[in-house]
Amino acid sequence: MDLTMCGLLIERAEELARLYAEHGNWNEVKEIWFDERLSNRSTRGSSQKIYRVLTSRFKNAPTALPNPSTLPAIFDECQTTRDKAQILYLYLVSDDSLVRYVVHEYVARLTEGNPNPLDFSNETLVDILTQLEYSDGDSFDYAESTTERWCEGFRSVVREIGVLDGQQSVVGESPSIGDISLLVAMDYSYESGDDEWLTAPRGLLYLFQPENRWEELFDRVVSTDAWEYLELHGDLDVRPSDEPYSWALDGGES
Structure with a gap:
């Protein structure tokens, strides 16, 4: 449930991609990352979590997405932060199976012509999550507070890519794409x-x-x-x- 804490973290993800493009080695990137975090008085625990989550998205990215070393050149061409968010979002969906499951459900709602297909209210998200069944037969089972935080984290992601407008909105529209x-x-x-x-x-x-x-x-x-x-x-x-x-x-x- 890392989404509740990290979201897309555009600036941090861009920083990691630039370090990787410069050094070409994740071990060197890790050493530089933590040296810079600690010198800026960041806590090692939060730095570790952010590094772990973001590098997982880059390391596990399918070859269909740009190699992380190419991202700085791509980001330099982006006109807005939203453009960068939409690109990083594809890495998140590819890496996080729970996010991918929920996104697939919303894609189905959109393509089937459901009314208000992009309703990201807690009620709709929880309804989707409770339909999830893992390969071992287990179902989605988290504390209500954890689930609510996950829902808010997911909304923050779709807000960053332009689906939701404003902090309080829960029903969105298809975003414009740069x-x-x-x-x-x-x-x-x-x-x-x-x-x-x-x-x-x-x-x-x-x-x-x-x-x-x-x-x-x-x-x-x-x-x-x-x-x-x-x-x-x-x-x-x-x-x-x-x-x-x-x-x-x-x-x-x-």
């Missing part, structure tokens, strides 16, 4: 899918983009030159112009 986070979401969708990935682009779904927005998002990503339209077997398809994430290494989406 150009850089859109490129990451599209490359992630392409890399983690198969030949039918266009019918369920994972990155767009995880960012709660309904199907009626996909065509507009495809047009936008093609306008960056990092993607292009191709006609295959009489159908119009959209594919990366080069290797996924090469646009980041080349210095922007152009």
Whole structure:
């Protein structure tokens, strides 16, 4: 239940990614991280937890997401903090099975056309959580106070990616996506899918983009030159112009 304490921690995650890009070794990153934390009078316990949670997301990230060493170049192209949050959120969903389960449930609510599909109230979240059954047959079973903190932590995450507006709101809308986070979401969708990935682009779904927005998002990503339209077997398809994430290494989406 680390989400209740950590959330996305954008600045800390960006700092870790820059250290890794500079040193290329997690052991060196860890040593520098703790030296800097202690010199700034941070408690070692909180520093350890933050480091453990954030590095888990980076170390366990699927190859479909950018290598952490590439993130600083990607972040440098981001126009807003929200763009960075939407990118880091994909690492969280990939790493945290409970978050992924809940996100999948909301994606299903969105694609099925449920009324108020993005209702993140405690009542709705708890209803989703209580349907969870682990592979060993156990069900979700935490103290009420712990569950409430988790729900608040989850809301803080979807607030950071632009789904919720304001500290008190619990019902959200599909967020707007910046150009850089859109490129990451599209490359992630392409890399983690198969030949039918266009019918369920994972990155767009995880960012709660309904199907009626996909065509507009495809047009936008093609306008960056990092993607292009191709006609295959009489159908119009959209594919990366080069290797996924090469646009980041080349210095922007152009």
